[in-house]
Amino acid sequence: MxxxxxxxxxxxxxxxxxxxxxxxxxxxxxxxxxxxxxxxxxxxxxxxxxxxxxIGIELVAAEGRRAERERPDNMDAMDLAMRGWSIINQPASLDDARRARAQFEAALRLDDGNVDALVGLAESYELERRSFVVSRDVTEQIRAADAATTKALRTAPTNALVHYVRATVLLRMRAPERALRECELAICLDPNLALAHAYAGFMKLVLGRPGETETHVVEAIRLSPRDPQLWHWYFYLGAADLYLGRNDDAVEPLQKAVELHPNHNLNHFFLAAALALVNREVEAAEACAAGLRVDPTFSVAKFRDLAPSNNPGFLARRKRLYDGMRKAGVPEE
Structure with missing residues (x-):
C-alpha cells in the first residue's frame, strides 16, 4: 500500500x-x-x-517473503522467480548468486518461458562474473545466459530490463559495442531504468572512453540514490577516474564502494591501487589485505587475463591498475 x-x-x-x-x-x-x-x-x-x-524492489522482496510464508511447499514459477530476484536485488555475494540461480532454475522447470526467471538466470551468471571467480563451466554459463536472454527477447522484445540484462551477457561474450547498443535501447524503452544508465557508463569505460562514464553513472545515481547497486556505480566512477589517471579523485568513490559492499573483492583491490598510486602506502596495504581476505586467490595476472574488452585504449589505460595493484602488494601470480 x-x-x-x-x-x-x-x-x-x-x-x-x-x-x-x-x-x-x-x-x-x-x-x-x-x-x-x-x-x-x-x-x-x-x-x-x-x-x-x-517500489519494484520492495514489492518483489515482499512477494517473495509472502510466498515463502504462505505456501513454502507449493510455489509456482512466479513465486520462485520473485524469490530469486529478491536475492539479486541486494549487494549479493557469490553464494547469493548461486542461491538465486537455483530459484530461477526451479521456476523454469515449471514454466520454461517465464521472462522474469529467464533474465534472472542470466543475471545470476553476471553476478558470479562480478565476483571474479574463474568457473570451470564459464563457456557453458555464457551459452546458458545467451540462450536465456535470447528467448526472453523473443517473448518480451520491448522489456527494458531484458535488454539491460542482454547487455551484461554480451559483455561476457566480449562484445561491448553490442552491449552498449542494448543499454541505449533499454534507456529508450525506459528512460528511468537506472541500471541501464550505469551500465552504459561502464561500457564506455571498456570501450576506451572513460571520460564519458561519469555522466551516465551520475544520472543513474540521480534516478535511484538509494539503489542496492549503488556500490557498483561508485565502483564505476572510481574505476573511470583510475583509467583517466585521476588517482586522487578515484579514492573517495572507491571508499564508498567498499563501505556499501565490503564483500566484493574488486572494490578493495581498485581502492588499494588508487591509494598506492597516490603514495598512501599504509592504507593501500590495508586495502590489499582486506581484498585478499575476501578473495585469497586474486592476482594481477588473473585480473589481466579476464579483461572484458580487447579495445586498445582500454587495455593501455588498464596498465595503470596493474602498477597500482603491484605497488599495494597484490600478488603477481
Missing part, C-alpha cells in the same frame, strides 16, 4: 511517500522529496523514477 503527503513550505514543495505491506502493516520504504515550486515538473520526473525502481 502506497501512502503519501504534500506540504507547501513557502517557495518550496515537500512530498513524502512511503510503502506499507498491507498484509502485515510493516513499513517497507520511505522517501522525501524537496524542490522549489519552479522545479515542480523536475520533481514529478524524479519521484516517478525513484518510486518505480524502489
Amino acid at each position: 502506497m501512502e503519501g503527503s504534500v506540504q507547501s513550505l513557502g517557495s518550496r514543495i515537500r512530498v513524502n511517500a512511503q510503502l506499507i505491506d498491507a498484509g502485515t502493516g510493516a513499513h517497507l520504504w520511505a522517501e522525501r522529496f524537496d524542490k522549489l515550486r519552479a522545479d515542480l515538473f523536475d520533481m514529478q520526473d524524479e519521484i516517478t523514477a525513484r518510486l518505480a525502481r524502489m
Whole structure:
C-alpha cells in the first residue's frame, strides 16, 4: 500500500511517500522529496523514477517473503522467480548468486518461458562474473545466459530490463559495442531504468572512453540514490577516474564502494591501487589485505587475463591498475 503527503513550505514543495505491506502493516520504504515550486515538473520526473525502481524492489522482496510464508511447499514459477530476484536485488555475494540461480532454475522447470526467471538466470551468471571467480563451466554459463536472454527477447522484445540484462551477457561474450547498443535501447524503452544508465557508463569505460562514464553513472545515481547497486556505480566512477589517471579523485568513490559492499573483492583491490598510486602506502596495504581476505586467490595476472574488452585504449589505460595493484602488494601470480 502506497501512502503519501504534500506540504507547501513557502517557495518550496515537500512530498513524502512511503510503502506499507498491507498484509502485515510493516513499513517497507520511505522517501522525501524537496524542490522549489519552479522545479515542480523536475520533481514529478524524479519521484516517478525513484518510486518505480524502489517500489519494484520492495514489492518483489515482499512477494517473495509472502510466498515463502504462505505456501513454502507449493510455489509456482512466479513465486520462485520473485524469490530469486529478491536475492539479486541486494549487494549479493557469490553464494547469493548461486542461491538465486537455483530459484530461477526451479521456476523454469515449471514454466520454461517465464521472462522474469529467464533474465534472472542470466543475471545470476553476471553476478558470479562480478565476483571474479574463474568457473570451470564459464563457456557453458555464457551459452546458458545467451540462450536465456535470447528467448526472453523473443517473448518480451520491448522489456527494458531484458535488454539491460542482454547487455551484461554480451559483455561476457566480449562484445561491448553490442552491449552498449542494448543499454541505449533499454534507456529508450525506459528512460528511468537506472541500471541501464550505469551500465552504459561502464561500457564506455571498456570501450576506451572513460571520460564519458561519469555522466551516465551520475544520472543513474540521480534516478535511484538509494539503489542496492549503488556500490557498483561508485565502483564505476572510481574505476573511470583510475583509467583517466585521476588517482586522487578515484579514492573517495572507491571508499564508498567498499563501505556499501565490503564483500566484493574488486572494490578493495581498485581502492588499494588508487591509494598506492597516490603514495598512501599504509592504507593501500590495508586495502590489499582486506581484498585478499575476501578473495585469497586474486592476482594481477588473473585480473589481466579476464579483461572484458580487447579495445586498445582500454587495455593501455588498464596498465595503470596493474602498477597500482603491484605497488599495494597484490600478488603477481
